[in-house]
Amino acid sequence: MRMSLVGFIGLGNMGGHMARNLMKNGRSLIVFDLNKAVTEQFKADGAIVAKHPADVAAAAKEIMTVLPSSPHVRNVYTGDNGILKTIQPDTLCMDSSTIDQTVSIEMARLLREKKSLYIDAPISGGVGGAQAATLTFMVGSGSDQVFERAKVILSAMGKNIVNLGAVGNGQAAKICNNMLLGIHMIAVAETMNLGIKMGLDKKALAGILNTSSGRCWSSDTYNPVPGVIEGIPPSKGYSGGFGTTLMAKDLSLAQNAATNVQAPTPLGSLSHQIYRLLAQDPQFQAKDFGVVYQFLKDNTK
Amino acid sequence: MRMSLVGFIGLGNMGGHMARNLMKNGRSLIVFDLNKAVTEQFKADGAIVAKHPADVAAAAKEIMTVLPSSPHVRNVYTGDNGILKTIQPDTLCMDSSTIDQTVSIEMARLLREKKSLYIDAPISGGVGGAQAATLTFMVGSGSDQVFERAKVILSAMGKNIVNLGAVGNGQAAKICNNMLLGIHMIAVAETMNLGIKMGLDKKALAGILNTSSGRCWSSDTYNPVPGVIEGIPPSKGYSGGFGTTLMAKDLSLAQNAATNVQAPTPLGSLSHQIYRLLAQDPQFQAKDFGVVYQFLKDNTK
Amino acid sequence: MRMSLVGFIGLGNMGGHMARNLMKNGRSLIVFDLNKAVTEQFKADGAIVAKHPADVAAAAKEIMTVLPSSPHVRNVYTGDNGILKTIQPDTLCMDSSTIDQTVSIEMARLLREKKSLYIDAPISGGVGGAQAATLTFMVGSGSDQVFERAKVILSAMGKNIVNLGAVGNGQAAKICNNMLLGIHMIAVAETMNLGIKMGLDKKALAGILNTSSGRCWSSDTYNPVPGVIEGIPPSKGYSGGFGTTLMAKDLSLAQNAATNVQAPTPLGSLSHQIYRLLAQDPQFQAKDFGVVYQFLKDNTK
Amino acid sequence: MRMSLVGFIGLGNMGGHMARNLMKNGRSLIVFDLNKAVTEQFKADGAIVAKHPADVAAAAKEIMTVLPSSPHVRNVYTGDNGILKTIQPDTLCMDSSTIDQTVSIEMARLLREKKSLYIDAPISGGVGGAQAATLTFMVGSGSDQVFERAKVILSAMGKNIVNLGAVGNGQAAKICNNMLLGIHMIAVAETMNLGIKMGLDKKALAGILNTSSGRCWSSDTYNPVPGVIEGIPPSKGYSGGFGTTLMAKDLSLAQNAATNVQAPTPLGSLSHQIYRLLAQDPQFQAKDFGVVYQFLKDNTK
Structure with a gap:
């Protein structure tokens, strides 16, 4: 059985290493980042490069987002070319950004309206941990079933995936x-x-x-x-x-x-x-x- | 060879357990504390009970002091019936009180004038550690030789005796x-x-x-x-x-x-x-x- | 020349006294508050009682709002029966609530889209000052002309009406x-x-x-x-x-x-x-x- | 009746101006300061320059001290050539230094043993106030009689001489x-x-x-x-x-x-x-x- 495409939005200091670890794990990626130099590199390594977050959501039903702050998250999800424009039912968005708990809770609500799932999964372990795939993920998934689905992906990037209950608890x-x-x-x-x-x-x-x-x-x-x-x-x-x-x-x-x-x-x-x-x-x-x-x-x- | 008498001043929550551990280790003690109920118990267990700190100093050349605060230490050492009145040359006073560093340094100076030695050796590990003889002693001894002499005594009460250099460094x-x-x-x-x-x-x-x-x-x-x-x-x-x-x-x-x-x-x-x-x-x-x-x-x- | 009706929303500890001072000054009021006991009293004294903020805005082109917090202000202006539903062009809303500056700035923007004006005019002087009409109003009006228009109303409730420039500066x-x-x-x-x-x-x-x-x-x-x-x-x-x-x-x-x-x-x-x-x-x-x-x-x- | 000599110890930023105001007020001074350049100037203006604080105390029964910190005060009063060595009975020492309250109280006790008086009289008003003789003196005198005696001198240097009760209250x-x-x-x-x-x-x-x-x-x-x-x-x-x-x-x-x-x-x-x-x-x-x-x-x- 061929593994499905994974979306990855945000290829910065942390996200870049995390995305590479997914690829090492055998995953095919469709990625988005504003930094062209970075996406070019991923393209060279075999990833598909999307023009917008919406293009990622149109292609993948498992999406990682690793972004610097609440406004970036809002924009990637709800902006003009955002994930919500094209999201497919039963998509699982895993957000490893460190942001306001209230924003995580709001995103989860908006995705539920689209029959999809949003979990917050912020990380600790630093750039070293991102590179070595030894991150801790603090996951607010809302249910054990959702947690288990996320864990399949997250395990490729970290060694400690913690189930903390309701969405927002990761934050x-x-x-x-x-x-x-x-x-x-x-x-x-x-x-x-x-x-x-x-x-x-x-x-x-x-x-x-x-x-x-x-x-x-x-x-x-x-x-x-x-x-x-x-x-x-x-x-x-x-x-x-x-x-x-x-x-x-x-x-x-x-x-x-x-x-x-x-x-x-x-x-x-x-x-x-x-x-x-x-x-x-x-x-x-x-x-x-x-x-x-x-x-x-x-x-x- | 019979081991010499050890003086012990201050038999409170910490000092009481510490003194008992010295006795368990085979040491004979001469003790002083203001609390009669406590000294009676030590007497019953074989310790000599002194009337004053000065009596302790007249009888022992190794003295532990475990007191609540700077004024108590000053008084036990320099008071009317204090240690300095009767101290014998080459006595080693080991003070496990937690007090102002400046007071420790001053006591060391006063004892040097009497050809004797003062080291600060405050403790960590709590009442449990005092009872189990697993305390850490943070020792400001001024020299390795003095430290080794103190260690012989302190080891009966703790498991971690750390040499930190100059007097005052323990505090x-x-x-x-x-x-x-x-x-x-x-x-x-x-x-x-x-x-x-x-x-x-x-x-x-x-x-x-x-x-x-x-x-x-x-x-x-x-x-x-x-x-x-x-x-x-x-x-x-x-x-x-x-x-x-x-x-x-x-x-x-x-x-x-x-x-x-x-x-x-x-x-x-x-x-x-x-x-x-x-x-x-x-x-x-x-x-x-x-x-x-x-x-x-x-x-x- | 008959003076126009003034709208007043929020008749609490401060607002109640302020509204009465407007009435003493000869103004006819249309008022709104969730507390029926209070509005009954105003009715007895000759004010019109509105069912919703929207009814106030339909009737008056000068409106005071004195509310406890940012969410209350948002709701009174942008809620289902809020001011924005019925506001008439060239209305001047004067908000004496103490709230987030960002909310004041946002309300001003929304009212500008309706060809109307919002100024922030928070107060100091306490309940005593509200009663005695000696309040200080810190006004962020955006222009001298708007400030002068507001001052006509505010002077009936305070003795010190300060022009601080841009909307939000009052907050x-x-x-x-x-x-x-x-x-x-x-x-x-x-x-x-x-x-x-x-x-x-x-x-x-x-x-x-x-x-x-x-x-x-x-x-x-x-x-x-x-x-x-x-x-x-x-x-x-x-x-x-x-x-x-x-x-x-x-x-x-x-x-x-x-x-x-x-x-x-x-x-x-x-x-x-x-x-x-x-x-x-x-x-x-x-x-x-x-x-x-x-x-x-x-x-x- | 010729006014008696006033002693003045500490001719720094504050003390210098204060001493000059006493001279303007007709007082003859005997002064001490470690800074020779400053004492030379006072000599040129008619003051007697003492070699030590003890010389000041031998000559004057009213003494001002204006010093930078507690150790300076201790030294000027209790040092080898300090005030206490030569102090005459019934001398009044007025200390305008800002120091530890405990030091003020200790100095007062030491002077009482010499049948003399110490009051703390720290100042506010800055260099400007020192120059203009408009300082506030916060006086801990211990009695109204002592306060009145001090006030005669202090009034030449300040306009607000406040009686705060016990010694130490000024500090x-x-x-x-x-x-x-x-x-x-x-x-x-x-x-x-x-x-x-x-x-x-x-x-x-x-x-x-x-x-x-x-x-x-x-x-x-x-x-x-x-x-x-x-x-x-x-x-x-x-x-x-x-x-x-x-x-x-x-x-x-x-x-x-x-x-x-x-x-x-x-x-x-x-x-x-x-x-x-x-x-x-x-x-x-x-x-x-x-x-x-x-x-x-x-x-x-």
């Missing part, structure tokens, strides 16, 4: 994790800076934290102090990695959600403001979010 | 870890509350965080939401554990240190204020610090 | 003022609490602040400590006044706007979180926002 | 005012930045705030946005005025006090951290504290 989980991560990175940066100023060796301090109750991913896997862990962005001039602007964006989604459900988030909201300061500072704007360590340390010496 | 590491822990606990509380309000199941959310970049001890080992992890204080009405008042105290030490070395700590300072609010609220004052989750969640429903 | 000014006010009230509460705990007499401290660089409306006119200023809500059990829930709402508008224009607001965002905590606490929820003083002071004594 | 009032001021300046900076980004004219926005409930000294007298008020530091490149480093110091005193009396100060503590960030940034370090506006605004455009 909730993603936003919660990233809010916590955003707080932790600042917390580790200020803690490391304090300890170093008090006289501790940076590696000795990290060693204590990593084996004590202060342990966290931001200290043991992605320590923001250059030289504590080799090979990660903080040890490479904060180049690559996860940018301050993206973190500011994810924390703004968390703040929107917190206002919506009326949940107080004192540290999440202060962290949001700190990344916003970084995101508008020419020194820090284009750097990995671990650069908050440089923002906090004394720059007069 | 620095302890304060840094606890500041990070204090921030993380609030961060996890607000993240879990947000996610639950957005529709996620609490265990599913914790599962995502614990396998993603938001992972930390406060989510995977001590999650503040009742029922996520059984057997810990948050699942037992926040009884036992580490009190909000103690966390407020440790964060005030961190803030003093940060002001001293001029390190900005935006999240550490806001967290300090939040624990201070808890510590003065009759509902939360006597509870484990995970109760910050109850403080943040909606109490009108 | 910007209102939100900015209320964000600053919200911060100040917490700031004064924590300052007064600190000073009193340090030994100062509350009136002596307020006296110093009010004649020094700490001077502000929240200290010299609306001091949150009971007994400092008589006759205001903080001296009357925090009853009446401006509720914590309303302040939380206004600060959420400020946060939405700040995210929108990417302006960092560290104190505004922390203040928002504090009012959110108050708004979900049964003790503080229904109280004047000065009650933040009670939230901060030690409640164990 | 409490000063610290409270400056904490409130420090918060307000950031609050106005973020509010103005938000409003301007939302489209408002800066002067129109300031006008609204200054006539509404957001009114405060930092908006109506010392607005941090360049060009809103002419002639103040924010309109002169943030030169002169009150430096970010001094504000960071005053807020650290407030935080010490808050920890001491256990008063939660969420905004005071966050503001402290923000000034600390400014104080260690080469761009902002030497500038007036209104420069927080530049820190918050978008610097990428």
Whole structure:
């Protein structure tokens, strides 16, 4: 039995690797992206290149979307040449964008009206995970049956496909994790800076934290102090990695959600403001979010 | 060869278990504590009970002190009947109190004038670790030789004895870890509350965080939401554990240190204020610090 | 010359007094509100009562709207029986609701398509000012001519009608003022609490602040400590006044706007979180926002 | 009757002008300062120059001290050549330094043992007020009689001499005012930045705030946005005025006090951290504290 064509919209830093992993897995793709250089490459590798999202929806009944923000998602689904114009019944759209939960829920409603399905399946694991097909997918599918159908596709791109229940729950989980991560990175940066100023060796301090109750991913896997862990962005001039602007964006989604459900988030909201300061500072704007360590340390010496 | 007497001052929640572990290890103790009920029990078990810290110092050349705060330490060492009155040359005082780094450094200086040694060796691992002799000691000893001498004693009470260099570095590491822990606990509380309000199941959310970049001890080992992890204080009405008042105290030490070395700590300072609010609220004052989750969640429903 | 009928939609705490002031000024009104008890009273006093906002728009070419939030405004203007269904060319809608700036701008666009005018004219001055016709109107009218037309009506309800330029600028000014006010009230509460705990007499401290660089409306006119200023809500059990829930709402508008224009607001965002905590606490929820003083002071004594 | 000699220790930015005003008022001075250039000038103008604080105390029974921080005060009073070495009975020391309340209280105790008097009399009004003799003195004198004695001297340097009761209350009032001021300046900076980004004219926005409930000294007298008020530091490149480093110091005193009396100060503590960030940034370090506006605004455009 020949496997059906899969649609893929959004071939950026994450989406590009994900689409290639689908192809490695034996899938034929029809792709769309605004960046011609990228689509040319996919064409060379055997993918069909669509002119519009609508053309993807006309050809494929399984569609991945991996887009930068809520307005992009709205446009790809509901725009003039959007998916909704041509979508076939029983299509499954899997959206791995990190966006407002309310937008995911709205898209699902619009697709239901077309007898189709929308699930939110945001990802964690970074560019490395996208490339190695080791991503985690946080899936809000609404039913086990839909989840199982999605899992067939998603498994080619990740190793951890989590069923979180209702549509929107994927976004909730993603936003919660990233809010916590955003707080932790600042917390580790200020803690490391304090300890170093008090006289501790940076590696000795990290060693204590990593084996004590202060342990966290931001200290043991992605320590923001250059030289504590080799090979990660903080040890490479904060180049690559996860940018301050993206973190500011994810924390703004968390703040929107917190206002919506009326949940107080004192540290999440202060962290949001700190990344916003970084995101508008020419020194820090284009750097990995671990650069908050440089923002906090004394720059007069 | 008969082992020499060890002095032990401060037989509270932590010190009591630690002293017993020394006795189990075959050590004879001379102890001091203001609480008579406690010293009576140690007497019944074979320890000598001293009238004053000075009596301890007259009898023992290895002395542990485990006290609640900087003023207590000052008083036990420099008070009218304090250790300094009778200390013998070449005595080693090991202070496992969590106090101001500046006080540790001052005590070390005063003991040096008496040809004796003071090291700071604050602990992590909680009451459970004290009882099971699995504590971590963060040691600021000033030299490898002194560290090795201390290790002989400390090993009877903990399993992880870390040499951090100069006197005061133990306090620095302890304060840094606890500041990070204090921030993380609030961060996890607000993240879990947000996610639950957005529709996620609490265990599913914790599962995502614990396998993603938001992972930390406060989510995977001590999650503040009742029922996520059984057997810990948050699942037992926040009884036992580490009190909000103690966390407020440790964060005030961190803030003093940060002001001293001029390190900005935006999240550490806001967290300090939040624990201070808890510590003065009759509902939360006597509870484990995970109760910050109850403080943040909606109490009108 | 007989004056034309004025439409008035939203007869709540503020709107009710404002509509009465228009009537005192000789204006005939056609009114709409969901609360029948209120509209009955207006009917008894000579106003026409409309069934729907659309009926108001069919009858009047000058319409005031004073509504609680963005969704209410959207519904009154664009709903099934909304103003837009029947609006006459050259109608001037003056909206004194405090809402998202983006909604004001959108309403203005929709009315322009109907050859009509929408201005935002949010108010300050409280219920007292509404009653005494001494409100300040912050007007985003788009042109001097429109402003002058609106001023004829607004002057009957306020004494300070400020022309701020483009539509949406009224909301910007209102939100900015209320964000600053919200911060100040917490700031004064924590300052007064600190000073009193340090030994100062509350009136002596307020006296110093009010004649020094700490001077502000929240200290010299609306001091949150009971007994400092008589006759205001903080001296009357925090009853009446401006509720914590309303302040939380206004600060959420400020946060939405700040995210929108990417302006960092560290104190505004922390203040928002504090009012959110108050708004979900049964003790503080229904109280004047000065009650933040009670939230901060030690409640164990 | 010839007036007695007045001692004056600390001839810096504030003290220099204050001492001159005493001389203008007909007082003969004996002065001390480490800066020889300054004391030479006072000598030329007729003052006696002392070698040490002790020489001042040997010659004068009314002594002003105007010093930068707690350690300086401790040293001038209790150091090897300090005031306490030679102080005459019934001397009145008036300390206008801004320092830890606990240090003021300790100095008063030490002077009482010498049958002398210490009062804290910190000042507000800035360099301008020092020069024009229009300062406010916040006096913690302990008794009306002592206050009246001090007032005779202080009136030559200020126009508002406030009796606040117990020794230490002057520091409490000063610290409270400056904490409130420090918060307000950031609050106005973020509010103005938000409003301007939302489209408002800066002067129109300031006008609204200054006539509404957001009114405060930092908006109506010392607005941090360049060009809103002419002639103040924010309109002169943030030169002169009150430096970010001094504000960071005053807020650290407030935080010490808050920890001491256990008063939660969420905004005071966050503001402290923000000034600390400014104080260690080469761009902002030497500038007036209104420069927080530049820190918050978008610097990428």
